[in-house]
Amino acid sequence: MTTEFGLIGRLADWCRTLPANGFEGIGDDCAVLPVGGDEALVFTADLLIEDVHFLRRAASPEELARKALHVNLSDVAAMGAHPVATLLSLALPADTVRSDWAERFARGYAEASAEAGVNLIGGDTTASPSGVSINVTAIGRAPFACLKRRDAARAGDVVLAAGELGASAAGLRDLLAGRYDTPLACLHKRPEAQVAEGEWLGRRGEVHAMMDLSDGLASDLVHILERSGVGAEIDVERIPVAAGADLEAALCGGEDYKLLLTADEAAAAALCRDFEAHFRCPLYPVGRIVASADPLVRWLRCGRPFAADWHGFRHY
Known part of the structure; x- marks a missing residue:
């Protein structure tokens, strides 16, 4: 039977011979890229799926937007880094677009980002045949010596x-x-x-x-x-x-x-x-x-x- 971390481990093994291109390997809350001057960037991504991570009937679009942001900022914080930017990708069923749900989510994400002082720099949107999917990539920065692993x-x-x-x-x-x-x-x-x-x-x-x-x-x-x-x-x-x-x-x-x-x-x-x-x-x-x-x-x-x-x- 496949487990979550067993699958991650096998994927890491299969990719181990690929060029590192300056990145540290898989295993921490964020991937680490030294950028010179004793500084590093950190990268993390988290996926929230309707009826797995949240119930749409139980939370407002604004609450879901804020949660999607903060669960990623938490990974950056766990590295001892300061979050600087995010990318947001959404898969949305038709009913969220026909109503004001999608617009409320977008406005909520922008407001939560402003509150956290983190810029949105890109992402993607697509249709979903069933359920909302939210993927956030967060980027942080820190002195290399301050990173915690x-x-x-x-x-x-x-x-x-x-x-x-x-x-x-x-x-x-x-x-x-x-x-x-x-x-x-x-x-x-x-x-x-x-x-x-x-x-x-x-x-x-x-x-x-x-x-x-x-x-x-x-x-x-x-x-x-x-x-x-x-x-x-x-x-x-x-x-x-x-x-x-x-x-x-x-x-x-x-x-x-x-x-x-x-x-x-x-x-x-x-x-x-x-x-x-x-x-x-x-x-x-x-x-x-x-x-x-x-x-x-x-x-x-x-x-x-x-x-x-x-x-x-x-x-x-």
Whole structure:
């Protein structure tokens, strides 16, 4: 059976002999292109499909436009970069063009882009026989030395989450139950990329690995472990569960778009103090990186390991 990341891995293997043309290889939230002067551009693309990633009846065109933008800005932030531009491609069924849906989406995307200070520089539109498809490519820029990758976690690092988790998954439950306007449903429909936080963390040398939480901590952390060749121990009592959510939603629900990072143990406490002073919200230490031949998460409760089959969103 094909899995999402198995397919990505095979595609990467098949393309490995192609000219790199200056780009770093696949494996992080964004592709990286050094451009000289100790600067780099980063590129990411994300696809949102009706009835897979969103319900059109449950969200306004403006909300969908904003979400499509912010889930891509989140990948740029996860690299420690500043977003500078996007490309937008849309596949639209006829009813969205006959009504004002498409125009409202376009206006909403322009307003969200202006709010984020990110220019729209191109894209494409086409007809769709069924359902809306939205593809955004985001481009960011950063000093090369400030870029954060998934392969930089080290044994002894503290694992930190840059916000409470599980609110989006709890909001999705409300949407699926037909409760479209609850506070949690609104949080699910209006994610906020941690752009300023990502840039700030990018400048901190004690921050080693970083990514954003799109599929859930239980799955996303494993990407860092696999790339870094380490394991992790996570204290479930320290998981910052959002009000209205539960532990499973916080670990497995996904679409929180908070930053997940590892930092040098000796500097982690000062990093947390500085972050809270700057952003008026905490970084949450949830565990530590351990030396391990297997990229596994060891779950702890009251300091003792226990078995749990937790994983985040799976496309296939």
